[in-house]
Amino acid sequence: MNQAILMLTNLSAAAERAAQMAAVLGLPLQLRLVLLHLYHDPLLDPELVVITTAGAYRTQAETNASLQAMAQRLALPTEVTTSADTLREAVQAALQHYHPLLLGMGLSQEHDLLDRLLHNQMLPVLRATGYPLLLVPERGPVPQVPRRVALAVDAESFSPNRASQALAPLLASWQAAYTVVHVAAPKEQEAFAGQRALTNVRQSKLLPAATRLELYQEREVRPAAGVLQALEDTQADLLLLVARPRSFMGRFFHHSVTMEVLRHCRIPVLLLPAHAPAVPGWMPAMS
Incomplete structure (x- = not known):
């Protein structure tokens, strides 16, 4: 089975742009994508509000259907997985299961969210895993193979x-x-x-x-x-x-x-x- 890129995702346009970029990067080697969605109620787990969406109250079935639709729009074979664990637990479990080449996620333009997500959530994961991390700006050029x-x-x-x-x-x-x-x-x-x-x-x-x-x-x-x-x-x-x-x-x-x-x-x-x-x-x- 081809190696994978593991992308943290939600149902936002920014997250889909990040997944599109990952798909383009992996296209020459025909890698596969894994979209990891954390299914949390931000009122119950406020530290994870920055990686949830305005549709946090959708049913899990609706969320999965939307994620599957996103996967169908990407240029590489894509698997969707959801988790109700903490970010650290969910990423560690995904790493052990998929053994990806790298992790990836989209970046919000809001500095407060950027600080909070990277400093409080992603940095502990990176320290623990040592995996390369792809960060895709919310607003940027159309995804293409780097030249x-x-x-x-x-x-x-x-x-x-x-x-x-x-x-x-x-x-x-x-x-x-x-x-x-x-x-x-x-x-x-x-x-x-x-x-x-x-x-x-x-x-x-x-x-x-x-x-x-x-x-x-x-x-x-x-x-x-x-x-x-x-x-x-x-x-x-x-x-x-x-x-x-x-x-x-x-x-x-x-x-x-x-x-x-x-x-x-x-x-x-x-x-x-x-x-x-x-x-x-x-x-x-x-x-």
Whole structure:
């Protein structure tokens, strides 16, 4: 059976757009989709209100019928599963059952909901699972197979975890043009830091060795601003962000480069968890 992409979903247009994007990304490898819907009454479980819908009071049969109709509109074979468990329990059970390549979900434009969902709900799941996470903005371009992909990294080496390494065939299947985006840290003195960033990407083995990599560098700007400017200048239609362990430390996430990029990015973002390098005293330039 083909590998799967597990999408957290509801009955909103934003969730369907996210599922459409996941289907497009998985199309070259003929992956399959699994739509995971959490069936909760927000009055009884207020912490999950952000992933329920205005139709929270529909019967479960009506909800399932609507989800099945959504599945029929997607470009890949799609299975629907619902759960009345907590987010953590539902995702863990789905991971054990489907063993997906990655997780995914849509992003609301409302910052409060974005903060609440990522910080209070998805981050504990990501810390526990270490799976890559696809985040699709509520309003963005029409879903299509990526043709221009930006990979934002700093000058520090990184080692993708096992789940991120497993995405290598998928990244290669898009046959996209890849640009390595390096934004120099304010006190970065190292010569040829951009070339080191290129070398680190090649050594990560996320992409085939023959992949041509362009380099985009920014200096004297904040890292998030530099990444967002790179996306505009390169006309990227997908952003890959290496998520170091510090990115998943709850109280720092709100002030991290990752969070600031997510607030303003208009294209899908794929977070790729990485191990921390075994270097005494190491502190990441981007998180």
